[in-house]
Amino acid sequence: MIKAALFDLDGTLLNRDASVRKFLMNQYERLNKWLGHIQKEAYIVRFTELECRGYVWKDKVYQQLIDEFKIKELSSDDLLKDYVNYFKYHCVSFPNAIEMLEELKGRSISLGLITNGLGTFQMNNIMALGIDTYFQTILVSEWEGIKKPNPEIFNRALNSLGVQPNESIYIGDHPDNDIRAARSIGMLSVWKIDAQWDHVDSDFTIQGLEEIPPIIRTLSVPNCI
Incomplete structure (x- = not known):
């Protein structure tokens, strides 16, 4: 019984897959001033690859994105805080x-x-x-x-x-x-x-x-x- x-x-x-994608699309749009030089789908795909479905924490993921895409005026900490604060709105x-x-x-x-x-x-x-x-x-x-x-x-x-x-x-x-x-x-x-x-x-x-x-x-x- x-x-x-x-x-x-x-x-x-x-x-989770749908939630992450929804969040990343929103993050890209909200922070477009600093991310707009990156193709949106490339940003989403690379984030998804690097984070390994949540098994790699986002500070490392965002630092890698900053290095690869040459993101200026945003730190990995800025992007991590954005993730922590806004992900819940996209679940x-x-x-x-x-x-x-x-x-x-x-x-x-x-x-x-x-x-x-x-x-x-x-x-x-x-x-x-x-x-x-x-x-x-x-x-x-x-x-x-x-x-x-x-x-x-x-x-x-x-x-x-x-x-x-x-x-x-x-x-x-x-x-x-x-x-x-x-x-x-x-x-x-x-x-x-x-x-x-x-x-x-x-x-x-x-x-x-x-x-x-x-x-x-x-x-x-x-x-x-």
């Missing part, structure tokens, strides 16, 4: 996120969220999506002092919700940080397909968030897996 569903943020609830969720969370909440499923990243930055993004009130517990790696795939951050979330690993399911897109880590402590796992990986060994695989409630309904049936 599943009592709790826990989620990753980036790539699972937050459409895009995957389709059906709110509807899915509403359905799970209506079924009295406890909800949690575990994300790597900087505390205030990630909380701003969560709030920007309008999903913060659905979760009984939200753990951000900076505030916890540990990050996925460390199993301790998963155990903290489960303890906060008062459920056992075998009563919970974890939904994420990363094969190691999300799926393998959750399974290592006995949670069921749902891999939200990401084209970056060909195959992930998970209990369930989904294309869209609307597929989660039916999975949980199925798991409410005894001996369903």
Whole structure:
């Protein structure tokens, strides 16, 4: 019997690729006085390449952009502050996120969220999506002092919700940080397909968030897996 569903943020609830692109287009337009000598698409593509889907922090990314594109009168710190302050206004969720969370909440499923990243930055993004009130517990790696795939951050979330690993399911897109880590402590796992990986060994695989409630309904049936 599943009592709790826990989620990753980036790539699972937050459409990070779309959000980053939306932000960069806006940043380019707002700072066009200093960035206008660069072709817009070249700026967006190079940023995306350098940041490796969020695994390279933006101070290094922006310094590289400044060097490569010969950006004058803006420092990497200026661009980083702009990113931190404005990214939250460009957050895009995957389709059906709110509807899915509403359905799970209506079924009295406890909800949690575990994300790597900087505390205030990630909380701003969560709030920007309008999903913060659905979760009984939200753990951000900076505030916890540990990050996925460390199993301790998963155990903290489960303890906060008062459920056992075998009563919970974890939904994420990363094969190691999300799926393998959750399974290592006995949670069921749902891999939200990401084209970056060909195959992930998970209990369930989904294309869209609307597929989660039916999975949980199925798991409410005894001996369903």
